[in-house]
Amino acid sequence: MKINSDLHTHTLYSHGKSTIEENVLSALSLGLKKIAITEHGLGHITYGVKKEDWVKMRQEVDQLKIKYPQIKILLGVEANITGMKGTLDVTPDQEKNLDIINCGYHYGVRVDSIHDFFSFYLLNLLAKLIPAFKNKAREVNTRALLLAMDRYKINMITHPGAKVPIDIDKIARKAAEKKVLLEINAHHKHLNEEDLLKAMKYEVRFSINSDAHHASHIGRLEEGIKIAEEAGLSYERIENGEDD
Template sequence: MVFDGDFHLHTKVSDGHSSVAELVACARARGLKQIAITDHSFSSLICHQTLEKFEAQRAEIDAESGLRVYQGIEANIVDEAGSLDVPDEIVRRAEVLTVGFHRFVALMFKPCSRKFLLVNGFMSERARRKLYDYNTEIFLRTLERYPADIVAHIGHRCPVDFVRIAEECAKRDVFVEFNEKHILSTAGFAENFDDILATGVKFIVGSDAHRTDRVGKFDNVRKFLSERNVPLDRVYGVDGNLPSFKDKSEWKNEL
């Protein structure tokens, strides 16, 4: 199994420690053919993407050569309508739109749901389990409203019905991520994996590296895959199986 893509990377624009050029040099040295830069998005606390930074990052990516670098964003789902904390213009311009749950989101961001963010983010496992159906509906709404490419670390901190979301992803051509940092620790992911697989959904690998030493490193994903019968033609970023992502340029926010 050769990992030749990494579709989840952070730079100094958010909470990563490296520049685009450093990540690219590292990816090239490790033999990767494609990467996606997916910095944390607009409402993330402290370090996050902005319109100005997105513009500057675009120029940095355009200056690179030798491997395909996608400019993406790791967008936060922030309210009951499934809204993302990304200006519509950036949804249209992001080459990879990754969506997911994060708890360190500014609560002054509009729209945003305190129940969704605070209970999932900071309350007990028991309290979070009670939001299972509520969370699932929110994720489904996001997938309905936005031209998402990837659902990141599904189930991490935010309990959801993996299978319903995977079904929706399969229908809408959205990748479910194998996230190196969370794949072995997300409650229920392994247990539900046969049913997730049965939906026909495609998978994609992401290291979630915040430093160059983690770029393209997939020890946990390798372990997960080697213990299961996953058809590798369903896993993107492995053995020359490289993805394509949606053209979002015509997308309109209907809400």
């Protein structure tokens, strides 16, 4: 199996270490067909990219598309869940102007309300400390992701299961219905093999990405490919996969 694109990368605009152009050049040197710059959504307290920078990134990406026509360059967001009703930190403007919207759970996010603070931070903390809370946390986290898939046109859920517990069966069933990709994140190693095997029972498609925070990490997909191969996932079900 070969992976021909990297659909999840970060840059200096958040806490990455390279420019957008350096990411593009790295992808080109690897012979990739497509690269997506998917910066952290506004709602992340430390990594979130500010509103004015989204305009700059759009301009930069549009210029690079002209400079490097041999590779497809997408500008996207890795949005955060900010409320348990499935709200994301994307503005209507971003929904219109970005090429892709990915979303995933992250800590360090400004949530919508005190109620969301308890349901997200407190419940997930309790779930880590006291096993009895894990089911409730899983249920609440899962419901928010399901609602987000109804509220927004989401392209991919990033590293499902890496940060908070989720019910992968429910997520995969809904993702199949809504044509949302599930990521096999080579850096976080999620989906892990166990969850991938469960998700594969549904008609959902997958994508293997680096989540690179440095240009030199683009295309580092070995751990993701290993998970897919060990689960027996065919390249045909991987959005950026091909036969080699």
